[in-house]
Amino acid sequence: MSTAPLDQLPEQKAELLQAIAGISTLEMLREEEPRITGKRSILSTLQRSLGSLDPDARKDAGATLQEVRHEVEAALAARRAELERSARSETLEVDRLDLGDVVVSSLKWPLGVGHPGLVASTQQELEDVFIGMGFSVADGPEVESDWYNFEALNIPPAHPARGMWDTFYVELGEPETVVLRTHTSPTQIHLMEAAVANGTLPIHSVMPGRCFRRDTPDARHLATFHQIEGLVVDRGISFADLAGVIETFTRAYFGADIESRLRPAYFPFTEPSAEFEITCTICRGEGCRTCSRTGWIELGGCGMLDPAVLEAVGIDGNEWSGFAFGFGIDRCAQMRHQIADMRALIENDVRFLEQFS
């Protein structure tokens, strides 16, 4: 065997590790690094010297050397992390501020004018119109079970009607049992269940909230959007009451010259069901491109509570009847402010936000 180039390796390694341990600042580490692991380091020199060995010996020696290199590199990385940590904690220490000791009266608050979000203020305005009409406001969760989002609303598993909503499923429980709610309607079920449990029927509520549909965003749709839903369960409620509420709301929110009309539609949770349209707010009914020259634009869906839904929540349909309606909050904002592309709503550009008060 020729003179082994790695004779001194244990000592050389110890030296390197010691050098690493001696590094005390990040700056020093940057200076020392080439000498420890760089091209002119002892490890690299040894690597080059292996060329003189016969192939088998070269392979063994190479492996040994590689192992040492890994060890040295790991030590260097650990040292670097340690130094970075302590550098950070030093900076943080310099920064330290006891927020319990702040003298509030000495703080100067610059004058600035803020702006509420367009969707939030639209929601508030809609709520206020309905409060004036005698409705309470109710909230509901954004993550729902399939039971509340679908089945209790008369949309059984695998029913084709589930295809009416592009649903985001959540990775919890059995597949497709947990969803991001696709509409605010599950809140109706919660309200009715609670009213039955507490004996607090009737219900006159609106339910605003955030909903989700797996729809690629475009000028008229967002995957995350806001709906407001209305629910009335009372004695002697008929389709005429539904049509009356829609009409009263339309004039109160959109203006006295805007009318509503209903046309037949299908929703699994209402029967009879209707789509409600309002006079086109762009052309005021004259007919324009926005309304496809019909003078009417679609706003939302509504209908009398389906007996199957009443049954699912345990309400006696012989005593109680009711209706529900729902429409988009973002869409109302879009119409009111003639926003061509709805995606402006999620941009959070302050130049957009500062237009609304």
Add this chain to the structure above:
Amino acid sequence: MRISLNWLKNFVDLSESVEELRSILDDLGLVVEAVDTVGEGLDDVVVARVGEIRSIEGADRIRLVVVDCGAAPLEIVCGAMNFSVGDHVPLAPVGSVLPGNFVIAQRKMRGVTSNGMLCSARELGLSDDHEGLMILDPEHAPRVGTPLLEALNISRDTIFDITIEGNRPDAWSVLGVARDLATRLGRPLRHPELATPNSDEVSSSFASAGIDDPDLCGRLTVSVLRGVKVRSSPLWVAQRLQSAGMRPISNVVDASNLVMLELGQPTHPYDAAHVGERTLRARRARVGEVLVTLDGVSRELAKAGRGLGDTGEDCVIVDGQDRVLGLAGIMGGASSEIGPETTDVLLEAAFFDPMTIARSTKRHGLRSEASNRFERGVDPQLALRAAARFVAVLRESCPDLQWLADPLDVRGVLPSVPTIELRAGDVARGLGVELDESEIRRHLEGLGFSVSSDAGNILVTPPTSRLDVRSGAAGRADVLEEIARLHSYRLLPRRMPVWPQPGRLSERQKLRRRLRDVVVDLGVFEAWTPTLGSDDDFDRVHPGVARVRVTNPLAANESVLRATMITGLLNAWVRNLERGCGDVMLGEIGMVFHHPEGNPAAHLTRGGSGGAIELALPSENERLTVLLGRDGDDALSSVGLWAAISERLNLADVVVRSCEAPAGMHPSRAGALFDRRSGAAVGFVGEIDPQLIEGVAPTAIGRRLGVVDIDIDVLADTARTARRSSEAKVPSRYPSAVLDLALITPVSVHAADLRFALEMVSPLIESVTLFDVYRGVNLPEGTRSLAYNVRLSSPERTLNDDEIVAVRAQLIESAQAHGAQLR
């Protein structure tokens, strides 16, 4: 569905204008999404014959075509390659105007003049075919120079593109739409011509049929047709199909499609020569079976789906050798397809269980015109009428066609037809108006319901085409909708209901509004940041923490439910900074989510089929998060913002305490909002962790950003965050005495705690306010000096010096009890 006005007119007289019809259809719930006009702009187009094709020097994508159009031959430059000499093609001469106001002019290309344009079917608005020129059928020997409309026997038509609602299985056909119109307009409905079997030979002597699984297939009829000659369809058939957006294929396939469009019954023709033992059976697919459908895709059958309640059931049609021929009601296989050699046809017209079709369709991602109809429920009584119509249509192109007697007709389980009782007053109770029984009868009978009277009640039985109509109370609602629909929703009365309960907001909703108002008044811009974010952003604040994930995100960076709004606001702020608008505070009120595992706040609810299983849903925590990004903002500004919020909410006991920073916040510049009385954590104030800024917002490195992050759930719970007493204190009319106390206080004693302690010392104390904090080397290690301003007063008199001195001594004593010394 695309419905041709000319086709409708076969079944009902319609003199109304297109606009009037559109409005009537809308009002019937047959919502017209678009109206197309066919044959418009084709007046100048004539039939031309290709006489010669020459190449153009230096051009390989266009050729010079010489056509004969009755007058002198015309030279035309053309880019299509699908025709040859002798073909008859449509020519738009110079000066003609094509659909879309496209004016044809003389043009020069590669030095050659083109005197018009040869057209594709799409350019003429006749179909979507854009593969090349439209080549006219030589069988019909079009005469050169004839106007195209005449040569094709096309009359102008209007196509209504109608959305058929999920509860209108009957309306997936021209006849179904015509029935609605006829009933609304009070006009008679005509029915299409039907054939009858014309052979003495009985069907069972030639073929057989069976149902192995009666729950999946409710009826299987097989008609045997002999003497079939496969060729192209008569023009009127092709035009009808094209009006509905379908492409003509051959007389047999076209007749099947025509019947489906016209009556709503999908049928399937098989080449009898390729059906083993000339037998068709319907059965459940078995695990391991594979079918290559007509679209060329190989499909594994009977494989349980991922979806809820999907056990993997497929209904298939097999032949006498138990070979799978097709996915029943959805799509056939290639093996028994009709081909040019076909002479004997087995025509299947069946009823399949709608839910089975719906599940298979979803599982295989395979929709067809047939499955669209079957999954909503095709009239089980329609099968043989559809076969009779098929034969009547096919006979035009196959005069020798024989339809064997006694078509095979096997029954499985068919849905039962309910009888619905409309009690006196039901209509008035449901619709708010009483309608005459005669009107109710007219509407329902027009739609095919049978109506009878029974002791003041009306008994209604829906036609078999209305499988959507349920029994009992639900059925009553279904029937009411039909009555209202035909009466017209627009004519129903409106009434604004009144009730004694006042409309109102809950306390929590008022709190939410107040929070929004307070921060907006202080200069915050309200943002709306994404609920779904990326793993990277999640890991930056919650490394290694269990997250709630969406199974089917639209994009990988929108797959995790947010656990904080800080990252979203930071992202939004950075984009504003990059637009030069970073001098701003952004805030949001919204939900953040935490994985239910090991989470005591997990939201327990029920789910699964029938709501029978208990599910743990993520906890939802409503928060107000504000990012203070104005120039000069830092942790101190966040304390200032919080102080203002706290005042406006009238909080009694919430204080700021330096604390271990939560993830995402600056480790040595964070304070916890802590309710002294309840011990509740209300939120945090402080700065964003510089490391988070490095990760999310490299353009803002070195910038300080304040944060206020408040738990609205806690603020809404007055047991955890008490408000100050509502009893008003009237300030004393006598002058207040003022004391300043500088107290050397151990750093372990919170300034706010000491203030509260001092306030309690005497009823004479009006207020205690911290006005200075001093830290310096001349103070003992581990202490700082807190200077408080104390106001004293009595409602009864001006305080004298002795009283003031006494209170001062009490204050000092109390401070000493907390380890503080007078400086």
